Amino acid sequence: MSQLERTFNQPLGGNEMPRFGGPATMMRLPAMETAAGLDACFVGVPMDIGTSNRPGTRFGPRAIRAESCLLRPYNMATRAAPFDSMMVADIGDIAINPFNLPENIRIIENAITGILGEDCVPLTLGGDHTITWPILRAMAQRHGPVGLVHVDAHADINDEMFGEKIAHGTPFRRAVEDGLLDTSRVAQIGLRGTGYMAEDFDWPVNQGFRIVPAEECWYRSLVPLMQEVAAQFGDGPVYVSFDIDALDPSCAPGTGTPEIGGLMLSQALEIIRGCRGLNIVGADLVEVSPAYDPSGNTALIAANLLFELLCVLPKVEYRQ
Ligand code: MN
Ligand code: MN
Numbered sequence: 001m002s003q004l005e006r007t008f009n010q011p012l013g014g015n016e017m018p019r020f021g022g023p024a025t026m027m028r029l030p031a032m033e034t035a036a037g038l039d040a041c042f043v044g045v046p047m048d049i050g051t052s053n054r055p056g057t058r059f060g061p062r063a064i065r066a067e068s069c070l071l072r073p074y075n076m077a078t079r080a081a082p083f084d085s086m087m088v089a090d091i092g093d094i095a096i097n098p099f100n101l102p103e104n105i106r107i108i109e110n111a112i113t114g115i116l117g118e119d120c121v122p123l124t125l126g127g128d129h130t131i132t133w134p135i136l137r138a139m140a141q142r143h144g145p146v147g148l149v150h151v152d153a154h155a156d157i158n159d160e161m162f163g164e165k166i167a168h169g170t171p172f173r174r175a176v177e178d179g180l181l182d183t184s185r186v187a188q189i190g191l192r193g194t195g196y197m198a199e200d201f202d203w204p205v206n207q208g209f210r211i212v213p214a215e216e217c218w219y220r221s222l223v224p225l226m227q228e229v230a231a232q233f234g235d236g237p238v239y240v241s242f243d244i245d246a247l248d249p250s251c252a253p254g255t256g257t258p259e260i261g262g263l264m265l266s267q268a269l270e271i272i273r274g275c276r277g278l279n280i281v282g283a284d285l286v287e288v289s290p291a292y293d294p295s296g297n298t299a300l301i302a303a304n305l306l307f308e309l310l311c312v313l314p315k316v317e318y319r320q
């Protein structure tokens with residue numbers, strides 16, 4: 001066993017236990033009760049009572065963990081070696097109340113506050129997108145208003161859905177109302193689809209958000225976009241929220257509100273890798289609904305994108 005392996009948790013290797021065996025933690029990392037002593041953690045929020053169309057994201061964390069079994073510790077494209085310099089573990093799921101959405105806002109905010117209190121960066125496995133509002137409440141309490149890279153087919157800035165203020169289409173409206181976002185440092189990437197009103201995307205623009213519709217991404221590398229985002233965002237704290245429906249449903253069908261004409265996988269990788277150098281204080285990957293994902297591909301993509309998010313955290317070392 002090398003010094004590195006003694007110092008930092010490592011994913012269980014495929015030559016120690018077959019990849020289809022062993023505990024089904026994220027990346028086959030050790031399971032921990034709390035975030036104490038960790039630099040970063042994976043944490044699940046198995047919730048779908050904020051969804052408006054197809055349900056099922058309560059099963060998202062479990063499916064993502066299952067499909068993460070093939071992930072190896074090194075990023076061959078970027079040479080990121082996250083387990084060389086960070087203590088990482090899977091701290092399990094937040095015990096949400098499956099019958100009470102407002103109560104879950106408190107439960108999730110408290111749980112994330114506890115993680116941040118350990119100086120640990122949470123990487124959250126959703127769950128529907130409602131969960132990002134309470135996460136941002138915890139983030140802003142610790143760091144002040146944060147910048148936001150929000151990758152999604154939808155802006156999620158509705159004032160209400162079916163008369164309700166708390167839903168998966170409203171988290172960023174609530175976040176603005178609560179003063180949780182540095183609205184001069186918000187980018188929403190991948191927006192598209194049909195709207196309730198033709199002006200739906202005007203509200204985020206009027207808040208100062210940069211919106212990047214999917215059409216502006218088609219046929220293009222997003223490396224230049226992310227260079228602009230990095231220059232705009234500077235050194236301040238940044239949260240990354242990745243809704244899997246940002247991707248085209250041809251590659252990621254397992255989600256509740258799919259929209260055609262979405263991002264390609266290579267563009268998702270460019271967006272996340274383009275976040276390297278930002279002061280990322282947390283991230284989530286939401287809206288994976290396994291019932292609509294018969295191949296498991298959507299959860300496989302989600303697991304890989306969560307690894308890519310781990311690879312751009314500020315404490316990560318890169319091999320020469
Ligand atoms: Mn969303
Ligand atoms: Mn969405």
